[in-house]
Amino acid sequence: MQAMIFAAGKGTRLKPLTDSIPKALVEVKGKTLLARTIESLKAAGCERIVVNVHHFSEQIKDYLARHDFGIDIRISDETSRLLDTGGGIKSAAALLDVTRPVLIHNVDILSNVDLQNFYNYSTGADVRMLVSRRKTKRYLIFNTNMRLVGWTNIETSEIKSPYPTLRQLKFEAPDKVGYLQHNHYLLAFSGIHVVGPELFNCLRAERENVFPIMIFYLRYADRLNILGYEKPDLKILDVGKLDTLRQAEQFVDEEL
Incomplete structure (x- = not known):
């Protein structure tokens, strides 16, 4: 098993903390977010992890040099240029075995x-995305076979999809039982996904080096087998803002 941790972001939603440290080194109950992610991946059987870095990249490099996690950890260095998520995966491919699936995990x-x-479980899919039924403004659209077919912003009614007929629909904000609309599921992405060899083949053909992976997924949704997986008892917290950082200690105690 191999993985990549997205740790290059500027962490603007966690200011002022991230004015002096990268988001990856923000602590929850005395342990950095980076350490928690690495330990979770190692416990899952991960043998190699690639960590991409940009914001305060030297701090993350020094941190990894000073802490031995007992696993092969490699740095995909984006110090000079932040490549966004799609460009980040494309650049990190040289440090991974792209003939095998890679688990991608936000820090x-x-x-x-x-x-x-x-x-x-993700074996056989070009991409397997962990999704959930939570309230948001932006949803991924899946057909009844849980294949990705598009994206929508329910506030603006914008739809992105390679399928013209889907772009003619209008989706409403889901209620507790309303995640199925027009015979399609509206689900939110979790920040955890597994990508397979065919995805890397398509990334190699991509001319751009800086792009979001979600835009790439939507562009290839009619060509790649991009599937969603909904975990029924999913408990998840995005520690990307100061208010959720305050919730994180309770989450660690109660859910983990």
Whole structure:
């Protein structure tokens, strides 16, 4: 098993903390978000982890040099240029075995997901995305086979999809039982996904080096087998803002 941790972001939503340290080194109950993610991946059987860095990159490099996690950890250095999520995966490919699936994990996500089972379950898909039924403004759109077909902003009614007929629909804010609309599911992305070899083949053909992975997924949704997985008892927290950082200690105690 191999993985990549997105740790290059500027962490603007966590200011003023991230005025002096990278988001990856923000602590929850005395342990950095980076350490928590690495330990979760190692416990799942991960043998190699690639960490991309940009904001205060030297601090993350020094931190990893000073802490031995007993696992092969490599740095994908974006210090000179932040590549966004899609460009980040594309650049990190040289440090990974792209003939095997790679689990991608945002550094600021805490969850109760069994990462090993999720990784193994994703065999056969070009991309497997962990999704959930939560309130948001932006939803991924899946057909009844849980294949990604588009994205929508329910406030603006904007739809992005390679399928013209889907772009003619209008989706409303889901209620507790309303995540199925027009025979499609509206689900929110968790920040955890597994990508397979065919995805890397498509990334190599991509001319751009800086782009979001979600835009790439939507562009290839009619060509790649991009599937969603909804964990029924999912507990997840995005520790990306100061208010959720305050909730994180309770989350660690109660859910993890």
